[in-house]
Amino acid sequence: xxxxxxxxxxxxxxxxxxxxxGSAHAQNQPDRTIEQFKCKDVMREPDQNRAVAxxxxxxxxxxxxxxxxxxxxxxxxxxxxxxxxCLDNPQTxxxxxxxxxxx
Numbered sequence: 001x002x003x004x005x006x007x008x009x010x011x012x013x014x015x016x017x018x019x020x021x022g023s024a025h026a027q028n029q030p031d032r033t034i035e036q037f038k039c040k041d042v043m044r045e046p047d048q049n050r051a052v053a054x055x056x057x058x059x060x061x062x063x064x065x066x067x068x069x070x071x072x073x074x075x076x077x078x079x080x081x082x083x084x085x086c087l088d089n090p091q092t093x094x095x096x097x098x099x100x101x102x103x
Contacts (some may be wrong), residue, residue, distance in 0.1 A: 002021030034060060037094045057103055059099050078102065 034057070042053045058075055062068070078101045085097050 008011050034095050035093060039094050039097060040090035040096070042094045043086050043090065053079065053094075054082060057082075057094060061095070061098055061102060 001013070032079075037053075042050060045053055056079070058070075062070055078098070081099055081101050082094075085101075086092070086094065
């Protein structure tokens with residue numbers, strides 16, 4: 001898969017995360033919450049699933065912020081830093097790690 005195709009796929013997944021963030025408020029009793037996931041949960045996923053989980057987290061936080069602009073290069077750097085920090089701190093909530101990287 002080419003770099004442009006990979007970036008487009010990541011963009012589509014992030015946009016799905018943005019939509020899911022908006023619809024999450026409409027659900028009365030969600031089965032799972034973002035806050036439940038620790039770094040170890042994300043890092044234990046197989047490569048493809050881990051990439052989807054991280055992209056979803058990017059999209060979720062973008063939607064939660066109310067912003068709609070993003071930079072793919074910045075997201076890639078944040079993803080690399082997220083992985084490193086999660087490997088070093090597996091008990092930390094994944095959302096908290098990503099939030100710190102975005103601030």
